[in-house]
Structure formats: structure tokens, C-alpha cells
Amino acid sequence: MVRDPLMARRNWANRLALASTGLCALVTVSVLFFLLGYIAVNGIGALNWAFFTQLPKPVGEPGGGMANAIVGTGKLLFLASLIGVPIGFFGGVYLAEFGRNGKIAFWVRYATDVLNGVPSIVIGIFAYVLVVLPMKSFSTLAGGFALGIMMIPIAVRTTEEFLKLIPASIREAADALGVQRWKTILFVVIPAAFRGLLTGILLDLARVAGETAPLLFTALNNRVWSHGWMEPTASLPVMIYTYAIAPYEDWHRQAWAAALVLMLLVLVVNGGARMVLPRRSVVV
Amino acid sequence: MPRSSSLNWQDRLFRWACLGFALLILGLVAALAVELAWSSRLALRAFGFSFLWTQVWDPVREVFGALPFIYGTLVTSAIALLIAVPFGLGTAIFLAELAPPRISEIIGFLVELLAAIPSVIYGLVGLFVVVPWVRSVASPSVDAVLGWLPVFQGSPYGVGIFTAGLILAVMIVPFVTTVSREVLLTVPRSQREAALALGATHWETIWTTILPYARSGIIGSIFLALARALGETMAVTMVVGNRPEIHPSIFDPGYTMAAVLANEFAEATSNLYLGALIEIGLVLFGITIVVNGVARLLLYRLHDTSAVHV
Numbered sequence A: 001m002v003r004d005p006l007m008a009r010r011n012w013a014n015r016l017a018l019a020s021t022g023l024c025a026l027v028t029v030s031v032l033f034f035l036l037g038y039i040a041v042n043g044i045g046a047l048n049w050a051f052f053t054q055l056p057k058p059v060g061e062p063g064g065g066m067a068n069a070i071v072g073t074g075k076l077l078f079l080a081s082l083i084g085v086p087i088g089f090f091g092g093v094y095l096a097e098f099g100r101n102g103k104i105a106f107w108v109r110y111a112t113d114v115l116n117g118v119p120s121i122v123i124g125i126f127a128y129v130l131v132v133l134p135m136k137s138f139s140t141l142a143g144g145f146a147l148g149i150m151m152i153p154i155a156v157r158t159t160e161e162f163l164k165l166i167p168a169s170i171r172e173a174a175d176a177l178g179v180q181r182w183k184t185i186l187f188v189v190i191p192a193a194f195r196g197l198l199t200g201i202l203l204d205l206a207r208v209a210g211e212t213a214p215l216l217f218t219a220l221n222n223r224v225w226s227h228g229w230m231e232p233t234a235s236l237p238v239m240i241y242t243y244a245i246a247p248y249e250d251w252h253r254q255a256w257a258a259a260l261v262l263m264l265l266v267l268v269v270n271g272g273a274r275m276v277l278p279r280r281s282v283v284v
Numbered sequence B: 001m002p003r004s005s006s007l008n009w010q011d012r013l014f015r016w017a018c019l020g021f022a023l024l025i026l027g028l029v030a031a032l033a034v035e036l037a038w039s040s041r042l043a044l045r046a047f048g049f050s051f052l053w054t055q056v057w058d059p060v061r062e063v064f065g066a067l068p069f070i071y072g073t074l075v076t077s078a079i080a081l082l083i084a085v086p087f088g089l090g091t092a093i094f095l096a097e098l099a100p101p102r103i104s105e106i107i108g109f110l111v112e113l114l115a116a117i118p119s120v121i122y123g124l125v126g127l128f129v130v131v132p133w134v135r136s137v138a139s140p141s142v143d144a145v146l147g148w149l150p151v152f153q154g155s156p157y158g159v160g161i162f163t164a165g166l167i168l169a170v171m172i173v174p175f176v177t178t179v180s181r182e183v184l185l186t187v188p189r190s191q192r193e194a195a196l197a198l199g200a201t202h203w204e205t206i207w208t209t210i211l212p213y214a215r216s217g218i219i220g221s222i223f224l225a226l227a228r229a230l231g232e233t234m235a236v237t238m239v240v241g242n243r244p245e246i247h248p249s250i251f252d253p254g255y256t257m258a259a260v261l262a263n264e265f266a267e268a269t270s271n272l273y274l275g276a277l278i279e280i281g282l283v284l285f286g287i288t289i290v291v292n293g294v295a296r297l298l299l300y301r302l303h304d305t306s307a308v309h310v
Helices: A005-046 A049-053 A067-099 A103-117 A120-135 A140-164 A168-176 A181-192 A194-209 A236-245 A249-276 B009-039 B041-052 B067-098 B101-116 B119-146 B161-185 B189-197 B202-213 B215-231 B234-239 B257-267 B271-305
Strands: none
Touching: A005 A249, A005 B067, A005 B101, A005 B119, A005 B161, A005 B202, A049 A067, A049 A249, A067 A103, A067 A140, A067 A181, A067 A194, A067 A236, A067 B009, A103 A140, A103 B009, A103 B271, A120 A140, A120 B009, A120 B215, A120 B257, A120 B271, A140 A194, A140 B009, A168 A181, A181 A194, A181 B009, A194 A249, A236 A249, A236 B119, A236 B234, A249 B101, A249 B119, B009 B041, B009 B271, B041 B271, B067 B101, B067 B161, B067 B202, B067 B215, B067 B257, B067 B271, B101 B161, B119 B161, B119 B234, B161 B215, B161 B234, B189 B202, B202 B215, B215 B271, B234 B257, B257 B271
């Protein structure tokens, strides 16, 4: 059999093709490790105490840090969660508990999908026209608004998914005891799904934490502290962008440091989510 | 199912509140579309449809044509797909068909991590690693072999359409791989066993039976990746060269729709200029909705049966 030349050729083709799929996987994973390694090597050398505690130095002067950008990113994420999480969460509760397969639920899911596919820069335009123009100022508020909208689709999807995982018997048990529906949802179903819900929200936050495009003309940037919510603010991703395309060696160094910090945030949250959830459903 | 407790006013209130939040999402998307169209009305009126196929972009004289950006967006995305689809699909086949479940899980997670890396970090690595590499290695060596073709003529910049396409490719591989893998896993066992029973080798089974069965889902994953590539902003802005020109060579600098928004929006001085930029946003919005819509149609069946949410 093996000497049959046709069979031999087919076997070779088989091995070659299967090996090349393995090679594809190897290349893809290598690219990831190269990226992580490159960022780690360049970032660690640049990371120091000043990075976390000092303001940016005036242009041309070496040293300084990104304290204002770190606080700025924190404020933006806080505001984004205030806007994105309630809308996404209760929208998801509606889909899982009330809407189910109805017409309204269909359109809400459709809108969520559309929103998920809208390029982040277009969300930036939306926030610009809706918040920046009327207020006549770039602000933390506008940036947080843009990021908040970006959080909605994933918040809706994960909420719906994790609530649906809770077996009907649990709801029925509460019903049988005469518990009102809203109490069942808030105090029985949601706590039962809590781990998944929290993880979903954290993943959502990690995703928007690195968003740059919607901040470019909403939160803008700032080389000093931003007070309150109505002033332009620095943020880590926008700082990485600004510093990377600037012609100063020292700024490039700090951009790598900021990239490492962002990268660690993303890795910790994604890795953590993987630990907490036995098999996370694939949310793309 | 009629439930006596749903007559309770507290329950009704809670239900309405949830419905309100859900409808708010619908309202947001509608507002987004209306607002883009309304805010670009000046440009829509001034240039009409010719906006889409005129080449001059001159903010000083207030003449705006979006063709260089549309061209750049389409070509960078096409290059990205040409690179990402073979690698992404190959990886998906490996994960679904060959790798033991445990390994498949781990590699699948690593591939998903690629999608979690922020776009600006891809841009940073692109700017300091890929751009110099294209300038000193890729562009000259391709030029030496295929330089007689205008498309492959070398260029001394390093930034350009090809560089952007290459980085986009890495960014969209996870979409092809993750979704295709799920699709491949839904192919019924009987299909595979039938092919094997007929004496097909493992690869012949994949090629003649499994891939055709999964075709619509795989194409869906490709459209999904395409939609991401079209709208990708930061990484592209940092490496595409940012010149509103159309050159024959893929190594020459270009521009994309998302990149021009990122660069010029905050500095747009006149209303017409701003309108023209917002119109570009409107076009981008329209294109991504269509491409995502096609992806969803193709993945619709899958959506109901497995854990893939796209």
C-alpha cells in the first residue's frame, strides 16, 4: 500500500498541509510573544517612580512622568462606567429576563451589534458634536461619554449571556415562594451570576482603557493637572500616541513605559477573567 | 406566561425601567446615524456624491474629495485580509482539528489576547519596529525582484500602505481564528466520519468536507475581520504616512478615512471643513454597518447554536 505512488503523494500532501496549519498557529503565537516581549523589554527600562508621580516636563526637558495621564485615565474610566454600565447592564437584564425573543428584543440586539461594529473614531465624532460643541470645550466629560458608549455593547452581551446561564429552576423556586419578579431578579438571579457579570464588566473596562481614537477630540490632552470634569485631560493611550510621534528620544522612552502599564492592565484582567470563568464564551 | 405577580406595580416599574435602558441603546444608534448625516449636511450639499470620487483634499481652498482616503482604507484592508486569512484560517484548522483540547484552549486564549492589545500599542510597535524593517528590508528586497511592477516599486519611507496593511493583518487574525474555530467545531461528526470512511486522508477530509460545510461561517468571520480593519484608527494613523495621495506602489505613503479623522478633526477650522470630515465619518459608518451586516447574516445560524457572539 505504502509503495503505491498515488497514496504516497496523498500522504505527503496530508502531512505537509497539516504541518503548515501548525506553522500558522506557531507564527501567530510567536507574534504575540514578540509583542509582549518587546514591550516588556522597552517598557521596564523606562519605568521608574517619576513616571507614576510626576507631571510631564516642558517640551525638550528630559524626565518627568505621566501622573496626570494615569489619574486622567482613571477619571475617564470612572465616568465611562457610570454611563456605560447601567445602560448596558439593565439593557441586558431586559433582554434576558423580559424581552427574550420578542420584536423589541430583536431590534435592541441588532442595535447593540451595530454599536459594537461602529469604528471608535466615529463614536468620537458623536461625542464631539453632542458634548464638546455645546459646551464649547474639550473635557473629561466628553471623553468619558465616548468611552461609556463604547462600553455598552459588551456590557449588554455579557449581562444577557450570564443571566441566561442561571437555570430556570432558580427563578421558579423564587416564584413558588411568592417573591416578586423584580426581587427575584435583583436578589436571586443577579447574585447567582455575579462572578460572571463582574468579570464581563472588568473585561469591558480593560478594552476601553486602551481606546485612543475616541479621546483625540473629546478629552484631548493636557500637560498639567485637569481639575474637575470640564477641562481637557491627559490619558495614557493619548499620551502614548503623542509621545510616539514626537521627535524626542526621552518621550519615546516614556511612551514605552506607558505602553507597558496599559499592557499589564490588559493582561491581568484578561488572564484573571480566564481563571475566574471556567470557559468564557467568546465575545468578539 | 401570565403571572399574577406581574400585575404588581413594583414589577411593572422594574420592567419599564429595564425596557427604558434597552430602548436607550436603540435611541443612541439612531441618534448616531441622524447626527452624522445632519452634521455633514454642509459638505453633502456642497459636494454631493462627487465627494466620493474626487481626489483633491485642500483645506485651505476648501475643496474636499474623499477618494484618497477611501482608496487607502480599501487597499490597506485588502492587504490585511490577504495576509490574515491564510494565517487565521490555518490556525483555526490547527486548533479545531489537530491540537489536543488542552493545547487548543491555551493557544486560543493567546490568540484572543492579540485582539485585546490596544490599537495604539500596535501603532507604537509598528512605528519603531515594523516601519524601519519595511524601509530597510521589505521594500528594497521586494523592489529588487518585482520592482518592474509599479505596485511593488520600492520607496524610501517605510511608512505606507503596505506597512499599515501588515499591522492590520496581525490585529484581525484573532477575529478570523476565533470565529472560524467555533464554526469548524460545529461541523457534525458524521460528515467527518463519512469522508474518513471513504478513505480520505485527514487533510482531504478537511479540504473536501469540513471546510465546504463551514464555508458560510468562515466567510462570515472574514467579513467580521474586514469590518475591524476598515474602521481601525490609531495603528494605521501612526504608520500609513498620512498623505492624501494615490500612488501605484503599496510601499508609498497613503491615508485612510479613520486616519484623516484622527489627524485633522481637532484642528478643523471652518464649518465646511468639519462637515467634510464628518461626512467621511458617515461613509465609514455606512461601510462598516454593511460589512458587519453581511458577517452577521453569514454567522446567523451559528449565533443560535454556540457560544459565539459577534
